[in-house]
Amino acid sequence: xxxxxxxxxxxVASLMVAATPILLAxxxxxxxxxxxxxxxxxxxxxxxxxxxxxxxxxxxxSPWLGFAGAAIGGAALSLLFVLxxxxxxxxxxxxxLALTLFGLxxxxxxxxxxxxxxxxxxxxxxxxxxxxxxxxxxVLFGHDLILYLGIALVAAVWAMLKYSRxxxxxxxxxxxxxxxxxxxxxxxxxxxxxxxxxxxxxGLGGAYISLVRVPQWTEGMTAGVGWIALALVVFxxxxxxxxxxxxxxFGGITVLQLNLQAAGVAIPVExxxxxxxxxxxxxxxILSKDKSNAPASLGKIFHxxx
Amino acid sequence: MTSPLLSLQxxxxxxxxxxxxxxxxxxxxxxxxxxxxxxxxAGKSTLVKMIYGLVQPDNGxxxxxxxxxxxxxxxxxxxxxxxxxxxHFSLFDALNVAENIALGMERxxxxxxxxxxxxxxSETYGLPLDPYRTVGDLSAGERQRVEIIRCLxxxxxxxxxxxxxxxxxxxxxDILFETLxxxxxxxxxILYISHKxxxxxxxxxxxxxxxxxxxxxECIPAETSARDMAELMVGSTLQPPERAERDLGEVALDxxxxxxxxxxxxxxxxxxxxxxxxxxxxLGIGGVAGNGQDELLGVLSGEILTLPEAVRLNGQAVGxxxxxxxxxxxxxxxxxxxxxxxxxxxxxLTENAMLxxxxxxRLESRGFLRWRDARxxxxxxxxxxxxxxxxxxxxxxxxxxxxxxxFVIGREVLQDPQVLVVNQPTWGVDASAxxxxxxxxxxxxxxxxxxxxxxxxxxxxxxxSDRFAALNEGRLSTPRDTAGLTIDEIGLMMGGAHGxxxxxx
Numbered sequence: 001x002x003x004x005x006x007x008x009x010x011x012v013a014s015l016m017v018a019a020t021p022i023l024l025a026x027x028x029x030x031x032x033x034x035x036x037x038x039x040x041x042x043x044x045x046x047x048x049x050x051x052x053x054x055x056x057x058x059x060x061x062s063p064w065l066g067f068a069g070a071a072i073g074g075a076a077l078s079l080l081f082v083l084x085x086x087x088x089x090x091x092x093x094x095x096x097l098a099l100t101l102f103g104l105x106x107x108x109x110x111x112x113x114x115x116x117x118x119x120x121x122x123x124x125x126x127x128x129x130x131x132x133x134x135x136x137x138x139v140l141f142g143h144d145l146i147l148y149l150g151i152a153l154v155a156a157v158w159a160m161l162k163y164s165r166x167x168x169x170x171x172x173x174x175x176x177x178x179x180x181x182x183x184x185x186x187x188x189x190x191x192x193x194x195x196x197x198x199x200x201x202x203g204l205g206g207a208y209i210s211l212v213r214v215p216q217w218t219e220g221m222t223a224g225v226g227w228i229a230l231a232l233v234v235f236x237x238x239x240x241x242x243x244x245x246x247x248x249x250f251g252g253i254t255v256l257q258l259n260l261q262a263a264g265v266a267i268p269v270e271x272x273x274x275x276x277x278x279x280x281x282x283x284x285x286i287l288s289k290d291k292s293n294a295p296a297s298l299g300k301i302f303h304x305x306x
Numbered sequence: 307m308t309s310p311l312l313s314l315q316x317x318x319x320x321x322x323x324x325x326x327x328x329x330x331x332x333x334x335x336x337x338x339x340x341x342x343x344x345x346x347x348a349g350k351s352t353l354v355k356m357i358y359g360l361v362q363p364d365n366g367x368x369x370x371x372x373x374x375x376x377x378x379x380x381x382x383x384x385x386x387x388x389x390x391x392x393x394h395f396s397l398f399d400a401l402n403v404a405e406n407i408a409l410g411m412e413r414x415x416x417x418x419x420x421x422x423x424x425x426x427x428s429e430t431y432g433l434p435l436d437p438y439r440t441v442g443d444l445s446a447g448e449r450q451r452v453e454i455i456r457c458l459x460x461x462x463x464x465x466x467x468x469x470x471x472x473x474x475x476x477x478x479x480d481i482l483f484e485t486l487x488x489x490x491x492x493x494x495x496i497l498y499i500s501h502k503x504x505x506x507x508x509x510x511x512x513x514x515x516x517x518x519x520x521x522x523x524e525c526i527p528a529e530t531s532a533r534d535m536a537e538l539m540v541g542s543t544l545q546p547p548e549r550a551e552r553d554l555g556e557v558a559l560d561x562x563x564x565x566x567x568x569x570x571x572x573x574x575x576x577x578x579x580x581x582x583x584x585x586x587x588x589l590g591i592g593g594v595a596g597n598g599q600d601e602l603l604g605v606l607s608g609e610i611l612t613l614p615e616a617v618r619l620n621g622q623a624v625g626x627x628x629x630x631x632x633x634x635x636x637x638x639x640x641x642x643x644x645x646x647x648x649x650x651x652x653x654x655l656t657e658n659a660m661l662x663x664x665x666x667x668r669l670e671s672r673g674f675l676r677w678r679d680a681r682x683x684x685x686x687x688x689x690x691x692x693x694x695x696x697x698x699x700x701x702x703x704x705x706x707x708x709x710x711x712x713f714v715i716g717r718e719v720l721q722d723p724q725v726l727v728v729n730q731p732t733w734g735v736d737a738s739a740x741x742x743x744x745x746x747x748x749x750x751x752x753x754x755x756x757x758x759x760x761x762x763x764x765x766x767x768x769x770x771s772d773r774f775a776a777l778n779e780g781r782l783s784t785p786r787d788t789a790g791l792t793i794d795e796i797g798l799m800m801g802g803a804h805g806x807x808x809x810x811x
Contacts, residue, residue: 165408165414168401168405168408168409169409171398171400171401172398172401172405172409175398175399175400175401176396176397176398176399178396179396179397179398180398180409182360182380182392182396183380183396183409183410184359184360184379184380184381184384185409293400295400296399296400
C-alpha cells in the first residue's frame with residue numbers, strides 16, 4: 001500500500017471533472033422539481049445528450065457545437081415527456097421511466113457508427129501564469145469551460161429562485177398549481193419551460209461524460225449517473241448549493257476510491273466501489289434533517305378544471 | 307342612483323351536462339356592498355369566476371363603468387381594478403407573507419418596500435401581519451388577512467369575497483366587517499358571497515339570490531327577514547330541526563387528562579383535555595380550524611393512539627385501540643375531509659360503505675367480503691338519507707359535497723353507534739341538506755347514542771348541542787350548557803380575536 005502516490009492537487013482537479021455530469025443533470029432536475037414536476041427520465045436524457053454531443057462533435061470537429069447539440073438533444077427528448085405529462089396528462093413516474101428506457105435504446109441506435117472513435121478534444125482553460133500556479137492553478141484555472149458553466153448554473157439557479165420574480169413564480173407553481181392558476185399564472189407553460197431546461201442540462205451532463213470524462217462512446221455509458229442526480233436533488237432538500245456539495249462529495253469519493261484501489265488498500269474492491277453512494281447519501285441525509293421541503297405539488301398532475 | 311360600477315347582462319355559462327348560470331343580470335353600484343346568495347351549486351362561484359376572468363361566459367355581456375368588460379384572464383381583471391378573496395385560500399404554504407402577496411400583484415415593488423407597505427396597509431385596516439412569516443404557520447384568520455391585504459394593495463374598485471367568514475371567530479368577523487365598512491366608505495364596491503344570512507343582513511346594502519343558476523330575486527337585506535331570504539334561496543319552506551325531550555343516561559365517552567404531541571409540522575398538540583358525554587347527549591365543540599380539531603378527531607377515531615385510560619368507552623379503556631377495534635365496540639367517527647379521509651374518492655359508494663361498515667354490519671365473513679350485503683347497505687343509506695346519485699355503483703368523487711356528506715354521515719348513523727363523533731358535519735353543505743344532517747344527529751341522540759359534534763358553525767352547535775365547549779390552541783374549555791350561552795361568552799371561550807384590532811377609521 002502506497003498512499004503517497006495519491007496527489008491531492010490532481011485528486012481535487014479530477015473530482016471536479018467527475019462531479020460535473022452529475023452536477024449539470026441535478027441542477028436541471030432541481031428546477032424541474034421546483035416547478036412541481038418529477039421527471040425520472042434524467043438517465044435517458046443524459047445518454048441521449050451523450051450520443052448527440054459525441055456525434056455532432058465528431059462530424060463537425062467542434063466540441064462546442066457538440067455540447068450545443070447535446071443540450072438540444074436532451075431538450076428534444078424531454079419534449080416527449082412534456083407531451084405525455086403536460087398535454088396528455090399521463091402519470092409522471094411511468095412517463096419518466098419510459099423516457100429513460102427509450103433514451104437508452106435510442107442512443108444505442110444513434111451511436112452504432114461511433115463506437116471506437118475519438119472525439120475532438122475539448123480545450124482547457126489556459127491562462128498564462130494563473131493556470132501554472134502550483135496547487136491552485138490546476139484546481140481553479142485548468143479546466144474546460146463546461147465545468148465552469150456547471151458551477152455558474154448552480155449560482156444562477158440559486159439566485160433566480162431566491163431573488164427573482166421568475167423564480168418566485170416557478171416555486172409558486174411547484175407549491176400549489178391550483179393557487180397559481182387561480183392567480184392567473186400559466187402553470188403548464190411554466191412547467192414546459194422548466195422541463196426543457198432540465199432536459200438541456202441533462203443532455204449537457206451526458207455530453208460531458210462522452211466528450212471530456214471518458215472521451216469515447218460506448219452503449220449505456222452514463223451507467224446510472226442520472227439516477228444519482230435524481231437522488232441528489234432529493235437528499236439536497238432542493239437547495240442548489242447542497243446539490244453542488246453532494247455532487248462534489250460523490251465525485252470526490254469516486255475518484256478517491258479509485259486512487260485507493262490503485263494504491264492497493266486492503267479493503268475489498270466491492271466495498272470501495274459502493275462507498276461513494278453510501279457516504280454521499282449519509283452526509284446529505286444528515287444535512288437534510290432540518291426540514292424536508294419538497295415542493296407540495298411535486299408529481300401531481302395539473303388539470304385546469306375551471 | 308348614478309350609473310353602476312359593474313353591470314352584468316344576461317350572463318350564461320354551461321358546462322357539459324349542467325347549466326351553471328342562465329341569463330343572470332344585476333348591477334353593482336360604486337361603494338355598495340352587494341350580497342350574492344344561494345345554496346351550493348346555485349352558480350355563485352361560476353359567476354364570480356366570470357367576473358374575475360377565470361372563466362369566459364358563453365353568452366351575455368359585462369359593462370364596467372359603462373365600457374364593455376371581458377377579462378381574458380385574472381391579470382386583466384386585476385388591471386381593471388377587480389380583486390378577489392378566495393373561499394379556499396389561494397395561498398402558498400411554503401412561501402412567506404410578502405412572497406404570497408407579490409405573486410398576486412402585477413408589478414410588485416422590491417421585497418423590502420413591499421414589506422413596508424404590507425405593514426402600513428395592514429395597520430391602517432386593523433389587520434396586523436408580519437410580512438416575513440411563513441404562511442403555513444398562520445391561523446386561518448391570519449391567512450385571510452394575507453388575501454385581503456393582497457387585494458387592498460391594488461386599490462381595487464370592486465372586491466369579491468367568497469365565503470370570507472366561514473373560518474373566523476365572532477370577534478374576527480366584527481373586525482372584518484369594520485374593515486369592509488371602511489372600504490365601502492372609501493368608495494370600494496364589495497361583492498359578498500355567503501350563505502350566512504344574519505351576516506348579510508348586518509353588512510350588505512343589496513342582495514341578489516341565485517337558485518339553480520338563475521337570478522330568482524333581489525332584496526334589501528336589512529328589510530327582509532332571514533327566513534324569507536332562506537326560502538328564496540331554497541325555493542321551499544324550511545323545517546328547523548326538532549329536538550325531542552330526552553333523558554340522559556350513563557356516561558358513554560370519558561376523556562380525562564388527554565395530552566398528545568402535535569402529529570405533524572403544521573399540527574396542533576392537545577393539552578390535558580377532559581370531557582364526558584352521556585348517552586343521549588350532544589356535546590358541541592367549537593373553535594377556529596387548526597386549534598386541534600383534527601387531532602381530537604384522530605384521538606377519538608383511533609388514528610392517534612394514546613394511553614389506554616385517556617379514552618374510555620362505557621367504562622372500558624380504549625385509548626390504545628385502533629379504529630376497527632373501536633368500531634366493533636360502537637365508537638364511530640365521520641371526519642371533516644370528505645374526499646380522501648371520510649371516503650375514498652375513486653371507489654364506488656358500495657365500496658365506501660364496505661370500508662367502514664364491514665365490522666358492525668357484518669359485511670365480511672372469514673375474510674371474504676359480502677358484496678351483495680354491502681350494496682344493500684349502500685342502497686339503504688342512499689334511500690334513508692336522500693342522497694342524490696344514480697346508484698351505489700357511482701364513484702364517491704362524482705357526488706356533490708352535500709350529497710357525499712349525507713352519505714358519509716348516514717353510513718355511520720345506520721351502523722347504530724353508541725358514540726358518534728362528527729367533524730364539520732355540514733361544512734360546505736347547502737341549507738336543506740344541512741338541516742337533514744342535523745336532524746339525523748338529533749334523532750340518533752334521541753335513541754340513546756352519545757354524539758360529539760366538532761364544528762366551526764356556531765349557529766349549528768347552538769341548534770343541536772346540549773353542552774358546548776371550545777377548543778383553543780389544543781386546550782378544551784370547560785363544557786357549559788348551551789341554553790343561555792351568549793355569543794360573546796362563546797367568543798371568549800374560543801380565545802377571542804387573535805391579536806386583531808378594530809380598523810382605525
